[in-house]
Amino acid sequence: MEKNLEPGRHLLYMEWYTGGDVGLFMKMNKILFSGQSEYQRVDVFENPELGRVFSLDGITMTTEVDEFMYHEMLVHVPMFIHPNPKRVLVIGGGDGGSTREVLKHPSVEEVILCEIDPMVIEAARKYLPTTSVEFDNPKLKIVNENGAEYIKQFKDYFDVIIVDSTDPTAGEGGHLFTEDFYKACRDALTENGVFSAETEDPFYDRAWVGIAYNRIKNAFPVAKVYMGFMTTYPSGMWSYTFASKGLDPLKDFNPEKLKNFEKKDTLKYYNEEIHVASFALPTFVKKLIGVEK
Amino acid sequence: MEKNLEPGRHLLYMEWYTGGDVGLFMKMNKILFSGQSEYQRVDVFENPELGRVFSLDGITMTTEVDEFMYHEMLVHVPMFIHPNPKRVLVIGGGDGGSTREVLKHPSVEEVILCEIDPMVIEAARKYLPTTSVEFDNPKLKIVNENGAEYIKQFKDYFDVIIVDSTDPTAGEGGHLFTEDFYKACRDALTENGVFSAETEDPFYDRAWVGIAYNRIKNAFPVAKVYMGFMTTYPSGMWSYTFASKGLDPLKDFNPEKLKNFEKKDTLKYYNEEIHVASFALPTFVKKLIGVEK
Amino acid sequence: MEKNLEPGRHLLYMEWYTGGDVGLFMKMNKILFSGQSEYQRVDVFENPELGRVFSLDGITMTTEVDEFMYHEMLVHVPMFIHPNPKRVLVIGGGDGGSTREVLKHPSVEEVILCEIDPMVIEAARKYLPTTSVEFDNPKLKIVNENGAEYIKQFKDYFDVIIVDSTDPTAGEGGHLFTEDFYKACRDALTENGVFSAETEDPFYDRAWVGIAYNRIKNAFPVAKVYMGFMTTYPSGMWSYTFASKGLDPLKDFNPEKLKNFEKKDTLKYYNEEIHVASFALPTFVKKLIGVEK
């Protein structure tokens, strides 16, 4: 028995991982928002350990306490490879965490955040102030469009494209995992353009890392999987794929740029060693994606 | 895995019964309200099976689909014993279900609903229309007072008093289970006055039925436990105690009055046979409350 | 957090009720048996509140602490109507609780317990001593047969038949809910024969009470639904159907026989008033089964 019942300790959020036999549970201290949009179920609640938790269709997208791990790794790995990123497109990422990280780079002049679901933007603006903090930045433009369609109008335009999607099986995430979409991203990039995408966990969702990586590799001259801890995502072991029209995520990495990065103090996860180390993959992941037999 | 995730099937409400080792869980389809008042935690959500569910401090108070069982048994047993009930007091019962049943009796001229917590009244008005349906009835007066204090100002005034409290261990329910309170209820009743109180379940909360019954028996000349099914309360087996200054719940029961009851069609649980049968107690309950050795 | 983790408080048994959106959870203190038979999944565990819990396919069959409610109501209602029951058949009921109650009647000479699944008998013998206590009684014969087939060989033989089945949708319970089966039961009974069957709960499983009652009514001259509390079954509100070739469960009830019952002290639920009261049905149940419009 909960001897001293604290608010909300009788309300449980359960995220069933792929297969449905394992998952994470969180107590819901306070429920801030719970709605059904045209695309998906949207929930925001508070957990004593994790702060505000944002979920789509029962899948955790963001928790206030650990979102930095994911957003820093997704964003700064490509952003520090491009020599001078000015125009950046973030597809998905309606909580605002990725655009917040992008806007730490002083060279950036224009960021487009293409989030399909207006309810996500509204909920983030109202209930997730730590990720949506830059929503009123004049450099940022928010559009509510299907990213896979929206990208097609751009050719040779963006310096960096970041795909911050939901799972391929959740909500509207699936169309952001096709080879056609990756090719459209490539075409929308400038010559020095770089790209990153979240490519799922290689443990519970093991098929998707390989599928996504190989599709990206077919679309781009350079493609490499990198990894980072992400404590409230399934397995805690998250994969990302870096791609580019030519720049290499290790050879073209300049630690000096990061050392002089004005906002360095705001980075809680990403650093010089982590940039390099994140491309070292456990043997089973190498086999899973086919870079080792 | 939930193959086709329906809205809210990943959110679980868990009610730990006394002791904390058994309880009921409900999926939360939609969360309508979730707040913390001065007195308690208040939640209202939708469950596909049970409709709207209203809970205080993680204890289920009302579900749209089965509240009639509880409210009909708590209210009509005393109301049909009193020959001509005009003035009725309901203590607790902020969802409005008990006053709705009281107001079905055409003799009633004045009903006071004494609910300590204004947040309960507001939440009921807004989210529980089927129980709060009579909140604007001119015969009804709602006061937000502590029932155990409020009752003291009345002497020889009410024809019927109904105690529709939360559990003695939850929220502010405890002060509605003292012998002083029951005596104050007796004093507030007219000569023909009758009384009923919910007195918990005799399975998980077994101590309380006997305690409450014996305190009521000390305060009133007539006191008898009766029971009814209440499907979403712990054990599904609910006890009530009838008391009066003289009227007997069986000898003074007039089935004719019920046969001619204009609102009879609105009763889904209570009927002539049930009135009588509800005073037949399982042997272990008789022993628990001390009416059989 | 469970401050002082007690054994097994991290293991949860969850029984999803019909529909899957509501259910009971129990902590598993100690797991005594967990097996898969030819017919069903069989689990026996200990719960601090409920003692030993026995479940088939995730549906609670018996808990040590409340099984008396169910077994007494299922067995003694028909047994006290028959003037002199000698031969009794229990179909299902492999935990032994029903045959234990049957064997309290001194007139009984022969009891057949027809439980399809030998694993249930073995598990009960080993882990449920309080229900299987009479398994070695020389008057008892245990057969592992499909009850729906086994019954066909008997004509005009049994004084009492008791159907103590699992749910129609669980394990092998379905074939014990057909009209052909009920007719075979009728044919296997002697002229004064009486019959009872568990017929599910009228709240979550609402269709089955009416279906079972009406099929039994088609097979027998006399058929009446009665009810009792059953705290760990879905909704806590359990229905049984009494049937006979002519005897009436109320008119032919002789309270004297019960007053003189030698084993009366062992009855914890059933008594004279309860026998009569259990045939009083809530209005919604009368409508559900069609005895009231």
Added chain:
Amino acid sequence: MEKNLEPGRHLLYMEWYTGGDVGLFMKMNKILFSGQSEYQRVDVFENPELGRVFSLDGITMTTEVDEFMYHEMLVHVPMFIHPNPKRVLVIGGGDGGSTREVLKHPSVEEVILCEIDPMVIEAARKYLPTTSVEFDNPKLKIVNENGAEYIKQFKDYFDVIIVDSTDPTAGEGGHLFTEDFYKACRDALTENGVFSAETEDPFYDRAWVGIAYNRIKNAFPVAKVYMGFMTTYPSGMWSYTFASKGLDPLKDFNPEKLKNFEKKDTLKYYNEEIHVASFALPTFVKKLIGVEK
């Protein structure tokens, strides 16, 4: 509802992480063992996704599917730094996974597995064949002693000591996190001796990483934290601490030795790049343990 109930999907194992507001749940397909030893509660069950799961006091120790991540990182990082490890002590680690990895090194002549709880050894031998596979290897000696006491008798004896403990707050894990214990380990090592210990997750259990690291640093001339994914441990982000009397885990790492490692094909996680990368720490971990302000 689980439309097609598969065995055991109604039984849930819940691991409450530190604080008790977040945790992992796993369905229990089949329960193989559930016992209470002198020291702790021991459970072994099967999960469709994770294979056999072994837990102590409700804390997951090993799952068949991901234990390689933990055991390879705990064992091979120190084993590949020592130039010629002959005598190895594993403290804790009763499932056998660490000793299995140790025995892959051909130089090893003697391994002592000091597991305090005989029930863990027995359960592992019987139900965890993939980790306990080397229990009958003649080079291995299993002793059931308190590691913190047992270590005191050795001076200048072991080449490698591996602390494979449970959590400091679970079972008997606490005494393996004291500075005295770490000093006793140092004294039991030979001149070239190396050491590793699991030092918890820096997210939920954040205090312990810093405490353990700083105590180890006080006891040893060289001490460095390294990290790896461990998918079913809290947060999926696991820390280990390497220590030695002088050898450095990076400067003294010889990738050639690993390239020529005969059992290389059996390694599923650990490889040359991972060895180096595992010492790159996220910024917040550096701050947590005090190596960066």
